[in-house]
Amino acid sequence: MLAFTLALLYPLVGLGAPVGSWQWDGSIPGSTASAVRTSLLLTALAILIDILLGTPVAWYLSHPRGRDKVIWEAAVLISVLMPPLALGILLSLAFGPQTALGGWLLRIGVPTSNSPTAFVATQVYVSIGYYILAARAALAAVPRDLERVASLLGSPPLEVFRRITFPLAKLGLAAALSLAWVRALGEFGAVIVTAYYPAGMPVQIWVNLQDAGMPAVMPLLVVFLLTALPLPWLIHLIAQRRSSNA
C-alpha cells in the first residue's frame, strides 16, 4: 500500500524539478493574476449555475418515477462521457455566431465565443453532469419514508427538502459540488476551443509553456493545485470523520 501511495503521489516530485528560477508572469505581465482571477470568479459562477439547475434535476432523478427517467439519465451521462475536446468543438459549432442561436445572442450583446459567457457556459457543460450524478446519489440515499413522514406531518415538498432532504444529504451534495468544482476549474480541452480569451489557469499554463517554458508554468501550476485540491480534500476528511462517528 505504501509503495502504491508513493507511486500515486510521485508526480508531485515534479514541483521540485530543476527548471530554473520561477517566472511569475510568463511572457505577459499580469497574466498570472488575471488567469487566477478569471478561473476563480467564472468557475464560481459556473458552479452556482450547476447548483441552481442541477439540484432540481438530481432531486427528480433520485426519486423513483416513470420510465422516462432512463432517458434523462442517459442524457446526463452523455454530457459526462463526452470527450472534452469534442465537446468544445461541438459547442463552438452549435453556439457560434454563424448559427441562428449564436447570431441572435451576439445581436443582444452576448458573444458566444472568446468571452466570459463562453467560458462559463463551457464550464457548466463539462461539470453539470458530474454534479447531477453525484448529487443524485446523495439525495437518493435519504430514505423516502422520512420524506413521506415529513409530508404527512404537514410539510409541503419544498419544506420537506429544506428540513429533511437537504440536511441529510448535505455532505454528499458538498462532495458533488467539489467534484464539479475540480472538473470545471481544471477544464482545458473544451475551454481552449470556446474561450481562449479570457484565459483561465489551464489555458494560461499552456500559453506560458508554449511561450516561456517551464519557469513560467511552475508558479501558476502551484496556484492551480492550491485552488483545485483543498475543497474536495476537506470534504473527504469531513465525510470520513462523520462516518467514523456514526
Added chain:
Amino acid sequence: MLDAHIVKARRAFTIDVRIQLQPGERLGLFGASGAGKSTILSCLAGIENPDGGEIFFRDRCLFPASLPLYQRPLAYLTQSDWLFPHLSVAENVCFGIKNHARDGAKEWIEELAKRLDLISLWNESARQISGGQARRVALARMLARRPQLVLLDEPFTAIDRPTMNDLIAALLEWQAALGFTLIAVDHRAEILEKLCTRIAAIESGRIVQEGSWSALAAAPATPPLARLLASK
C-alpha cells in the same frame, strides 16, 4: 365521518372494501398476513393510490384527485419510527406544528412529553435514544398536531409488553380527549381488542365480517377466520 371505498389490485387478488366510520369511532382491521390490511391503510394515508373508489373524510375528498400528503388531516404510525435522525427529540415532536401555532400548542406538547416520559430526553439527538423511547417520540410526534384521523399499522410490534400497554393506555386517553377517529391494523388480536370497539375481518382483500370482538368470536363468518380467531 370517514367514507371510503378502496379498490386496489394486488398480485393475487383485488382489494375491494368499503369503510364507514363516525367521528371518534375505533376500527380494527383483522386478518391473516397478506390479506391486504396494510394496503388499505396505506391507501387511506395517501402513500399508495387506489386503482378505484373514493375516500371522503369530514366532507373532504382525499381520493380521487389524490389530496397531497401534506394536506391530509391524518396521522399515520407504522412499525418503523422514522424519526428524523438529524433533529432532537423536541424538534421531532414539534416538527408538524407551524411556527405561528407553537405558543398555542405549548401546553399540549408538555402534556405529551410528560405522559410519555420524554422530558429527560427532550434535547437528546434522535440518533441517541433507545427503540422504546423512539416509539414514544413517534407517538408524541403523531399526536402533536391533534389529528382528526389516526392510522396505526402494527405500531407496537418491536416493543416490550409493559411499554405497549402503557402506550395503548395513553393513546386511549387521548382518543377520548381529542375524539379522533382511529383505524388500527395488527396481527396480534389482543392489541386490536384493547384499542378498537369494532373489528372488520379481512380475507383476500374483502371484508368478510364486521362487528364487535364477541360477535366475531361467537360466530366467525368463514373457516379461515375461525381458525385465525382460535389461534389468537
